[in-house]
Amino acid sequence: MRLRFAGTGDSAQVPCFGCDCPACQRGRLLRSHRREPCCGELVVDDCLVLIDAGRTDLAERCERQRPAAILLTHYHADHVQGLLHLRWGCGEPIPVYGPKDPQGCADLHKNPGILDFQPGLKPFRPLALGRLTATPLPLNHSKPTLGYALSDGASRIAWLTDTVGLPGATERFLCEWRPDALVIDATHPDSHRIPRNHNNLSMALEIIERLSPSRAWLTHISHELDAEAMRAPLALPEGVELAADGLEILF
Numbered sequence: 001m002r003l004r005f006a007g008t009g010d011s012a013q014v015p016c017f018g019c020d021c022p023a024c025q026r027g028r029l030l031r032s033h034r035r036e037p038c039c040g041e042l043v044v045d046d047c048l049v050l051i052d053a054g055r056t057d058l059a060e061r062c063e064r065q066r067p068a069a070i071l072l073t074h075y076h077a078d079h080v081q082g083l084l085h086l087r088w089g090c091g092e093p094i095p096v097y098g099p100k101d102p103q104g105c106a107d108l109h110k111n112p113g114i115l116d117f118q119p120g121l122k123p124f125r126p127l128a129l130g131r132l133t134a135t136p137l138p139l140n141h142s143k144p145t146l147g148y149a150l151s152d153g154a155s156r157i158a159w160l161t162d163t164v165g166l167p168g169a170t171e172r173f174l175c176e177w178r179p180d181a182l183v184i185d186a187t188h189p190d191s192h193r194i195p196r197n198h199n200n201l202s203m204a205l206e207i208i209e210r211l212s213p214s215r216a217w218l219t220h221i222s223h224e225l226d227a228e229a230m231r232a233p234l235a236l237p238e239g240v241e242l243a244a245d246g247l248e249i250l251f
């Protein structure tokens, strides 16, 4: 299984419009330090499955390889806005799976075009996509949101955005499931003390410590966290790193 971080930013992205902090200035100068909306591309047996669809160049990227399916964590714009254009494309319908959310985003459900929205996923009920199994895991966020326990039979990755902490049932599932790798929301620096919808760095690290995967990547990163990491290196435990756009991992 191959995982590519196609975007690792929060909803403001890096650079954030109008901001002159060091991280945003660096992002304007160096493409490698930009952060697009948080999303991933999973390839199992040459079959591409997208996790979230917030990149605005999504349709263009799908020209290279047509996704077999799209898994949505939730219907906030930074996770689905690429679908608003992709839907008016041509060819076979693309199945889209996600949480039960009658509101969805804008008129996506009313005018789905080539997107074949499947009934809302049931938490903890595994979905088979070829050799890939995706088990939906409820998360704590301001809209109905699902993380995914992803396995190709050999490796296990848990994708956990957007969330603040973890619901007890999800944490219990993951303790038993024992992921090899964790991809987790770490939007805010610790100066953001009482986050409501996203983890700050310490909260993400506490979850990683409790679940003890061999590797973990922090994602959904804000320009504030990047700016803090530029002032002084973040104290990250071994095996934990900040994800970056374009980073590719083979499992």
Ligand SMILES: [Zn+2]
Binding pocket: 010, 011, 038, 076, 078, 079, 162, 220
């Ligand atoms: Zn988000």
Ligand SMILES: [Zn+2]
Binding pocket: 016, 019, 020, 021, 022, 023, 024, 025, 223, 224
């Ligand atoms: Zn900034």
Ligand SMILES: [Zn+2]
Binding pocket: 074, 076, 141, 162
């Ligand atoms: Zn969100």
